[in-house]
Amino acid sequence: MLRGIPSTMGDTHPLNMTTLLRHAADVYPTTEIVHRRIDGAWDRTDYAAMFRRVSRLAHALDSLGIEPGATVGVLDWNHLRHLELYFGVPAVAAVMLQLNLRLAPADLVYVVEHSKAQWIFVDESLLPVAEELADKVDVAGWVVMTDKPSSEVTTSLPNVRFYEDLLAEQPEEYDFQFIEETSAAYAGYTTGTTGRPKGVYYSHRSMYLHTMGLIAALKIDYLDCVMPVTPMFHAVSWGFPQAAVGAAAKIVLPGRFTADDIGSVAEAIVDEGVTVANGAPSLFAPILEYIRTLPQAPDLSGTRLVSGSTEPPLSLMKGFHDLTGANVIHGYGASETSPLVTYNWRIKPELAELSDDEKWDLKRSQGLPIVGAELAVLDPAGGVLPRDGKSVGEIIIRGPWVTTSYHDLADNDERFHDGWWRSGDVGVIMPSGYIKLTDRLKDVIKSGGEWISSIDMENAIMGHPKVLEAAVIGVPDPKFQERPVAYVVPRSGEEVTKDDVYEVLRERFAKWQLPDQVIIVEELPRTSVGKLDKKLLRANWSE
Template identity: 40%
Template sequence: MMNVPLNIATMLERAEALFPKKQVISRMKSGIVRHTYREIGERTRRLASALKQLGVEIGDRVGTLAWNHHRHLEAYFAIPGIGAVLHTINIRLSPEHIAYIINHANDRVLLIDEDFLPVIENIKNEIPNVQAFIVMTEEDSVPETSLSPVYHYENLLQKGEAHFAFLKNMDENSPSGICYTSATTGWPKGVVYSHRATVLHSMALGLADSAGLSETDVAMPVVPMFHVNAWGLPFAAVWFGTTLVMPGAAFTPKILAELMEVEKVTLAAGVPTVWLGLLKELEKEDYDLSSVKRILCGGAAAPKGLIRAFEERGIPFVHAYGMTETSPLVVLSRLKSYQQHLSKNEKLDIRAKQGFLVPGVEMKVIGKDGDVSWNGTEMGELCLRGPWIASEYYHDERSKESFRDGWLYTGDVVTVDEEGFIKIVDRTKDVIKSGGEWISSVDLENALMAHEAVFEAAVVAVPHPEWQERPVACVVVKEGKTVTKDELYDFLRPQFAKWWLPDEIVFVDEIPKTSVGKFLKTKLREQLRSYFTNTN
């Protein structure tokens, strides 16, 4: 067989050659902007050429601080297209963490949306290795800034070569990108992706029993492009010739609903909090979302009530699971052919699980006594390996904690049923250990969020003098609804053993979240300590 290296640049070249009329649709401050793949190809080549002119060499890191739009997409291909490494920076991290990862990755150039100039200006003295700042703006000139040297993105493109040739003869295992974890504790950890891993991951996204992404789709990645490369969707969509809808900055549920309706979106991807917000909008106003063939939901477990609500509206809801360390696609919840005859409730039970492995990835689940049984009840830590799974953290001693004997120990506690469907029951650090038994905070959360009056719920462990730990639930009530503790306990009792029930239910205005929308349980535990101190 031919030993042809897998390379990100060839993915864009396919879109240029076969789908030059297909569009990338960006919501910008000035309105909707449309570019064909022919235009995106030329602009990307110009950017690649301009970066070379600025002195970017093979292996250099180029950071981006940007929303989901066409310029960010161009950077996705231009940077690895010259053998450099795309570093998508999580704009929701603290300034301290942003400075840390810029230095840790050793970024030489930063591409910055105008919105984030103040962030970088405030830490400019802490990032001495950055040699150039490129501002992505819709204005004709660079806004006033203390950064130097600074360049205007569009003006820089004009100086680049329209027919610049991408570098394609590099080792397919060469680094193409780096993302950092959102770091709920400690410093963020870097994960380096290779050209080979990105191409194979993109191929997996196109499998019919996976995300099923194809040329016929209109895909809207709501998940930020700084979060695990928007789950790899921009790479795969360009390769397949999929129409892309980029929601841009400061979107609202109303904006998302309008984009989905007007642009006839067929696939959208985001975290549960995004879809909870959209559902509230759909309950207020009517939108024609008949084009939507599936919603991909990942980042956290989605409650059954959310899944049911979308499916009752005729919008298929597909659970997915992955991590920064896994590129991220690992598991999707698709019904098997012989499960199609099951009742609605039985199907919902399956869809509420994260699903089974996509082809190309292997797993094992390690419990207290070794490999767990596939019986849907025994719990253990999920371990993974595969061609798009990381083998270590970038220059980080913490690698030995998570990577052992060729496996990634995910830190996620799961059960596996007899069909191989994985269900995330907790993080190893969040699982509640009560009287020697494990209680799943996720199961309790999903049960609470199935109540018609509950908008969000998070469950955490609090110390207990007799039982070691006990669960406490924090609940956000839906706007315009009311519910009492007793009503919630009555709702939970038929579903759980008595010792699983929370010792306390606390009503709160909001639940703290991480930069990517997950419940921030470390902060919630701190708030609860203060709550119990003040109420006792």
């Protein structure tokens, strides 16, 4: 490492997550935090009140014997208490472990044991999950989070305490100490990988810098209203809770919701004036469908809907733009990258002469790197490919919030290359700097020696007005090695045929590339974080 002349600045002043909340409480104490309770009702508080509760929480954690370096698991939805834990646990130098409640039971047991979690905080609605877990893991105890009096909650969990009872016993002031910024603040475990989930531990420093990068990229400030819709139990909700607090923006927490009450989320976006929200296309699509049913579409001009997990279809982006004025911004990243490393909001000035169709096509890409994140394209031999928009290879990433190893894993080499994290995504970097994924290494279809992009084919199919969703997989073929098969979900009340799908595909794909089969289904399988579960589709096909 090269070293120059020492600076005279405050380089020894650690970057701590607690300072974000303290700033919001000190400077914007009355800014609202709107949150949905367990019973579905909405409630309101503010930053000053939240800081007092986090201070009580810090005392409570001390009373439980949670020391610096300890791991505290959380089983919860996007509730206010979850947000308090986001700041309270790291504030005492402990690690907040995100427990993805949609993991398979065996994987959830592995995560608790591998991380050596000491206490687990659990929402009352998730007690069945916790109780199934309890006799398989060795933890010191459980803290139940509920809106009811503790006397009204029945559970078989051993050594149980209750969140509100713990906080009620504690003072509202806490002497928060500076924490070594390289200490872990959060821990999450990857999903959708082969083998057991892999642990990613996020430091105070990395999350602080990611927060600043996110605020700058999306221009979030105290006049904004942020709704973290992506689950707070996975990939730190893409850093949106921290960014909202760091910018002292109004926050709207949607709590627990299902497809049946997606209307309540859509209504909250409108009623509370949400200007920034995150989610997968699988979430934004039903919100758009709900808005289509309203007598008058709301004006969401200026609203930034950051869409990740999978590439948002043009029909989704254009639908929100034309109907409401909202801007769907494709964001790209992974658990290993905190996660956002690119975003696609505005068209660069030098590309202003592109046609409207070309601009929309550009918006399909993963966009431009956030300052601090570096991306490159790797060829199979380990060489870096040129940024010419043509040289296809694996996307590799490095930066101050990108992991350099997995937690307590003997063999890390497979997913890293000379300090870069190997994403497993295939793509190109254009001369203009835009990143464009063409597929996952495991999803790209090789037919007769030629490559077919499943992502491009899915987006083309979803361009048909009758189609809601689509997934394309490669299936074994004795002659061509692999052939594409398309699974298609029609919009409500519509019928889609193979000819309908071929009609839109012929505009962009050669005849030999067209899928051999088009299978109409009511819904597509998804992973715990909303991604298309192509692994399951391929497994079902092989059966």
